[in-house]
């Protein structure tokens with residue numbers, strides 16, 4: 001049995017080599033490292049491949065909604081070029097999306113339009129190259145889903161989904177996925193989403209190095225996500241492990 005951490009920001013992990021070794025010991029076979037802007041997307045491309053521990057790192061490229069308001073035209077062009085020129089080099093477009101709770105957007109409503117413009121561009125690339133999309137949708141769940149549907153994206157995962165039930169139901173109806181994080185152990189909204197989504201539509205992740213209850217996450221902690229999902233579903237861990245790994249392989253074609 002093996003686990004896949006489908007969403008992490010490896011460039012931000014302090015002792016990355018040690019973290020990947022610990023992950024491999026924890027049965028993590030692969031990690032998808034997502035970009036947030038040009039620099040981190042480039043980092044993801046350059047640092048993917050097989051680690052000495054045997055763990056495999058796969059890159060996803062994109063602009064995080066938090067970077068949407070600060071990215072300059074030069075970096076945006078450079079990222080687009082990177083995405084067009086390395087089509088075979090990355091497994092997904094991400095982390096992309098909308099975040100209406102982000103401070104810049106709260107202060108400046110035009111920020112929403114900026115996020116939408118960039119998100120649409122990212123979705124267009126995903127459709128052009130048939131890539132799955134890793135989506136950040138905090139506070140913007142309905143708009144995110146609508147843009148994804150409008151752009152006719154074939155496969156998508158609504159990462160760490162904590163949105164309302166009606167949006168979740170539509171995500172599922174359309175055959176998209178949500179991902180569970182270690183917050184599935186305690187966050188009311190996230191637990192409700194994981195509980196209500198069929199196992200066929202769930203993948204596991206850590207969003208490392210995010211802190212959960214004050215503890216910095218690393219990919220090995222995907223075992224905590226597994227445990228929380230198993231508890232919520234009332235099913236054995238090995239079964240959840242098998243199904244969610246199968247889902248991740250199918251979604252990211254890895």
Ligand SMILES: [Zn+2]
Pocket residue numbers: 007008009034095207
């Ligand atoms: Zn993330």
